[in-house]
Amino acid sequence: MKSKGWMELRLFYSLETVQYFLEMVYKKNNIEDPKKNSFKNGERFIFFLKHAEAFYKQSIATPIEVKPILLFYGMAQLLKACLLTSDPSYPSHTSVLAHGVTTRKRKKQNYCFYNDEVKIQRNGLCMHVIQSLFQLEGLNDERFSMKQLLGRIPEMNKVLLFQRRNNPMVEAVIHNNHICLPKHIAELYNMSAKRFIEYIEYHLNWKFCREEDGFFAFDSDKMEHHPSTSTNLLFELEREMRFFPAERDCFFKIPEILAHFLISYNLSMIARYETEWWYDLLLQCSSDDYVIIQHFLSIAEEKFPYYIAKLLLQMNN
Known part of the structure; x- marks a missing residue:
């Protein structure tokens, strides 16, 4: 192997x-x-x-x-x-x-x-x-x-998309030790920017830091930064990209x-x-x-x- x-x-x-x-x-x-x-x-x-x-x-x-x-x-x-x-x-x-x-x-x-x-x-x-x-x-x-x-x-x-099974997600990045989510994700959640930030802080226990370059930046437990222990960020191995669920009720708190x-x-x-x-x-x-x-x-x-x-x-x- x-x-x-x-x-x-x-x-x-x-x-x-x-x-x-x-x-x-x-x-x-x-x-x-x-x-x-x-x-x-x-x-x-x-x-x-x-x-x-x-x-x-x-x-x-x-x-x-x-x-x-x-x-x-x-x-x-x-x-x-x-x-x-x-x-x-x-x-x-x-x-x-x-x-x-x-x-x-x-x-x-x-x-x-x-x-x-x-x-x-x-x-x-x-x-x-x-x-x-x-x-x-x-x-x-x-x-x-x-x-x-x-x-x-x-x-x-x-596979899921080809089978007409929707599983929307957006790309997330880790920059300067912050988790950055694109601002347009608030629209996907049918929320205002303020409401989305409150929602993430409450449900994920992340702390909002600032808006910059079209992103919401959050502080989180360092376990979230590592693909093997993250419970909310999703990791694609081949392209080494991180993703975040693009709809509500997709947080299951397991790596x-x-x-x-x-x-x-x-x-x-x-x-x-x-x-x-x-x-x-x-x-x-x-x-x-x-x-x-x-x-x-x-x-x-x-x-x-x-x-x-x-x-x-x-x-x-």
Whole structure:
């Protein structure tokens, strides 16, 4: 695999480097016994990464019929490696070992993947990642539709637009440590400039700074500046561009990493347990879901490891 994400993740394939890395991260996060924990977790960290790479290698080489299963388990291993940076005792209890996500056990007649949903459980890997790695709250029992989650991935827009599924967004830029949104976005929200600024300050907890050169400039938490941790800016990898939702009620307070994980969980469950629907879709190309799923899988193979690499390297700075 020559993906940019895996090239950077392989920088961690050294026990000496990883132990030093973990010790620095533990010290920065005021975790007790940083040296002891770094020695305890160094090998485990590398093993999680290597196991993830094995899943990804097989996923890239395997047909689409089983690809979602391999991809999901690869993602889970990458997230477990990341968890060791914030929770050196992971897994400290059995409740964090389950996936922590549920979906409908039986698909109804005329089932549509795009309209399906998943639910985040109170315990399990997903919630532990949300709380320990991203320090996010208020997502217990939260439901997300595939439509919402796919809308977090700018690379999906070409497919969604071709299928007449609207997912409007505008380009955003980071300039002088400010997030800058084009002023015309207020019109897209059917708001005055003043009302739009108030809306963003209230819903996103950003602080308005000034208007300049046709942009609204905001201060925000520095996590918003990094594609791997941002919960409101959307990032397109190929062109390295940032986007912002161009309509209301599109703020879901989860980073794109989690959107990939939740979509992949649902697809892995379908590939395992909804065999009849799955093969009807793959062999007959019977609905728009086929193109959506195929496109998502190709994006996730490249983008998820990239985000994990950036997340870890960000900790190293």
